[in-house]
Amino acid sequence: xxxxxxxxxxxxxxxxxxxxxxxxxxxxxxxxxxxxxxxxxxxxxxxxxxxxxxxxxxxxxxxxxxxxxxxxxxxxxxxxxxxxxxxxxxxxxxxxxxxxxxxxxxxxxxxxxxxxxxxxxxxxxxxxxxxxxxxxxxxxxxxxxxxxxxxxxxxxxxxxxxxxxxxxxxxxxxxxxxxxxxxxxxxxxxxxxxxxxxxxxxxxxxxxxxxxxxxxxxxxxxxxxxxxxxxxxxxxxxxxxxxxxxxxxxxxxxxxxxxxxxxxxxxxxxxxxxxxxxxxxxxxxxxxxxxxxxxxxxxxxxxxxxxxxxxxxxxxxxxxxxxxxxxxxx
Amino acid sequence: xxxxxxxxxxxxxxxxxxxxxxxxxxxxxxxxxxxxxxxxxxxxxxxxxxxxxxxxxxxxxxxxxxxxxxxxxxxxxxxxxxxxxxxxxxxxxxxxxxxxxxxxxxxxxxxxxxxxxxxxxxxxxxxxxxxxxxxxxxxxxxxxxxxxxxxxxxxxxxxxxxxxxxxxxxxxxxxxxxxxxxxxxxxxxxxxxxxxxxxxxxxxxxxxxxxxxxxxxxxxxxxxxxxxxxxxxxxxxxxxxxxxxxxxxxxxxxxxxxxxxxxxxxxxxxxxxxxxxxxxxxxxxxxxxxxxxxxxxxxxxxxxxxxxxxxxxxxxxxxxxxxxxxxxxxx
Numbered sequence: 203x204x205x206x207x208x209x210x211x212x213x214x215x216x217x218x219x220x221x222x223x224x225x226x227x228x229x230x231x232x233x234x235x236x237x238x239x240x241x242x243x244x245x246x247x248x249x250x251x252x253x254x255x256x257x258x259x260x261x262x263x264x265x266x267x268x269x270x271x272x273x274x275x276x277x278x279x280x281x282x283x284x285x286x287x288x289x290x291x292x293x294x295x296x297x298x299x300x301x302x303x304x305x306x307x308x309x310x311x312x313x314x315x316x317x318x319x320x321x322x323x324x325x326x327x328x329x330x331x332x333x334x335x336x337x338x339x340x341x342x343x344x345x346x347x348x349x350x351x352x353x354x355x356x357x358x359x360x361x362x363x364x365x366x367x368x369x370x371x372x373x374x375x376x377x378x379x380x381x382x383x384x385x386x387x388x389x390x391x392x393x394x395x396x397x398x399x400x401x402x403x404x405x406x407x408x409x410x411x412x413x414x415x416x417x418x419x420x421x422x423x424x425x426x427x428x429x430x431x432x433x434x435x436x437x438x439x440x441x442x443x444x445x446x447x448x449x450x451x452x453x454x455x456x457x458x459x460x461x462x463x464x465x466x467x468x469x470x471x472x473x474x475x476x477x478x479x480x481x482x483x484x485x486x487x488x489x490x491x492x493x494x495x496x497x498x499x500x501x502x503x504x505x506x507x508x509x510x511x512x513x514x515x516x517x518x519x520x521x522x523x524x525x526x527x528x529x530x531x532x
Numbered sequence: 533x534x535x536x537x538x539x540x541x542x543x544x545x546x547x548x549x550x551x552x553x554x555x556x557x558x559x560x561x562x563x564x565x566x567x568x569x570x571x572x573x574x575x576x577x578x579x580x581x582x583x584x585x586x587x588x589x590x591x592x593x594x595x596x597x598x599x600x601x602x603x604x605x606x607x608x609x610x611x612x613x614x615x616x617x618x619x620x621x622x623x624x625x626x627x628x629x630x631x632x633x634x635x636x637x638x639x640x641x642x643x644x645x646x647x648x649x650x651x652x653x654x655x656x657x658x659x660x661x662x663x664x665x666x667x668x669x670x671x672x673x674x675x676x677x678x679x680x681x682x683x684x685x686x687x688x689x690x691x692x693x694x695x696x697x698x699x700x701x702x703x704x705x706x707x708x709x710x711x712x713x714x715x716x717x718x719x720x721x722x723x724x725x726x727x728x729x730x731x732x733x734x735x736x737x738x739x740x741x742x743x744x745x746x747x748x749x750x751x752x753x754x755x756x757x758x759x760x761x762x763x764x765x766x767x768x769x770x771x772x773x774x775x776x777x778x779x780x781x782x783x784x785x786x787x788x789x790x791x792x793x794x795x796x797x798x799x800x801x802x803x804x805x806x807x808x809x810x811x812x813x814x815x816x817x818x819x820x821x822x823x824x825x826x827x828x829x830x831x832x833x834x835x836x837x838x839x840x841x842x843x844x845x846x847x848x849x850x851x852x853x854x855x856x857x858x859x860x861x862x863x
Contacts, residue, residue, distance in 0.1 A: 391794050423796060
């Protein structure tokens with residue numbers, strides 16, 4: 203996948219919100235790329251900047267904050283692009299699925315209308331062709347008797363089915379990149395497995411890149427090709443899923459993996475990273491993780507560790523990374 | 533092993549109000565069958581995990597136990613006493629001895645009461661301490677759940693999700709209960725915070741000899757904290773048994789599917805899992821026979837007509853399935 207041209211390239215993306223005259227750096231110097239058909243997982247705790255990353259790429263964050271850096275998409279920079287031009291890309295080339303299938307559909311419109319609305323905006327299809335395409339899309343995401351269900355309202359669908367409808371709407375215009383913000387967090391494990399399978403299959407069939415935001419390392423292990431771990435608005439470690447989960451190098455990744463109860467004697471104490479994440483208006487001067495870190499050295503308190511390349515695709519931002527033997531081999 | 537609480541054949545049906553249309557068309561009133569014959573024993577000092585998909589009746593069961601719902605049929609006995617018996621119901625001591633903790637740390641605490649007031653209220657409602665000793669007891673409780681003393685004067689919005697769940701735990705412990713019902717206590721929290729709250733719960737259980745009913749949908753977590761686990765499907769227990777045995781070798785086809793759906797941390801397991809087709813049927817419209825037969829790949833005609841009873845299966849706990857022996861010898 204290395205030699206392949208990257209679909210999306212994010213370089214030095216920073217987003218700052220302002221509140222009561224204070225700067226809140228929600229995203230600092232985030233860089234990653236996604237290839238065609240590649241699934242990238244973004245993991246981290248709440249408030250680490252996962253969702254803001256997606257919203258900054260999509261151009262949704264700039265209404266509320268200041269976005270800088272570069273988002274290369276097909277030779278142009280989405281950050282610098284005026285809203286008017288960006289609208290042709292939003293929803294058409296880059297689509298987004300939100301976390302809550304219960305609230306992201308309009309409860310007053312039928313599902314068919316909401317699907318066709320997307321098609322009317324983003325394609326030149328005729329009315330009849332739009333309807334056919336809507337049925338086709340619902341069929342594709344596995345909704346039984348699709349033609350009849352077009353007339354149904356969102357409340358007539360279950361949570362899993364609503365998320366399928368959301369995916370159908372997102373994919374209706376054949377996007378090249380899908381940004382999925384915790385698409386399965388509100389769903390049961392059995393339904394989660396079905397939805398993730400669906401996203402994976404569609405990504406493969408349509409040669410679409412996917413950025414999947416989640417806080418579940420299990421989901422990452424089972425669906426993603428690459429993973430980026432975020433902490434306090436920065437990516438602290440990234441690389442191929444297998445390498446990162448097998449031998450995490452950043453102490454935060456190690457801590458995150460250790461707090462998942464797997465392969466542990468029952469009813470023993472779980473590991474938990476000491477302390478709490480810093481508030482955005484009180485970030486430490488050095489590494490944001492330093493106050494909670496067990497491997498903290500003097501340099502961590504003074505300087506922000508830069509992202510360093512370890513092997514071809516592995517990167518870690520840490521002055522004192524863990525060696526393989528210290529990692530928790532899953 | 534003495535059962536502290538015995539739940540026998542618990543049924544709970546919620547009638548749905550008939551619309552004008554139903555009355556005109558003389559359609560009979562419908563009801564949601566939330567619980568359909570749940571029987572289980574809660575043993576003193578154990579943690580019993582309850583797992584299942586949303587809508588299967590996990591929370592309803594928890595709410596029945598603390599008498600927030602009155603069952604349509606069946607009984608719950610606590611130390612041999614029927615808890616829904618008129619005389620016993622008037623006695624508030626059961627409410628004190630069995631405490632519930634709720635899922636949402638943001639809506640289960642009164643936003644206008646400080647932590648101190650919340651705890652003081654719990655203490656005075658059940659006359660746990662004379663007025664003069666209440667401040668001292670509050671300080672003790674905050675220590676117990678590892679919150680700083682200055683938390684007393686703060687309002688719930690000043691705390692994070694994990695800290696709020698600690699307040700909820702302190703409130704439950706204020707009345708010195710014997711049984712804690714934890715309904716998705718840590719589901720809304722991040723993994724590392726989850727770990728802290730779970731550790732606290734395990735410590736407290738040891739220190740105070742508590743019996744815990746742990747309702748959750750996170751299977752890894754339930755496996756970790758429970759001694760025994762019950763798997764619920766559409767208001768029925770389909771399998772119950774020792775936690776390690778059940779998780780390492782589930783016997784009921786539903787338990788097998790549910791457990792394999794939990795994403796493993798090992799990237800090499802990718803694509804190797806058995807997927808469960810379809811969704812939970814509506815409890816308005818219960819399938820006949822075994823409720824799982826519509827999604828079960830082993831279902832036969834027998835499953836469509838007869839409801840299997842919960843029976844013990846060769847040292848693996850109890851399973852409600854007609855074909856449990858064939859399924860588990862093939863596998």
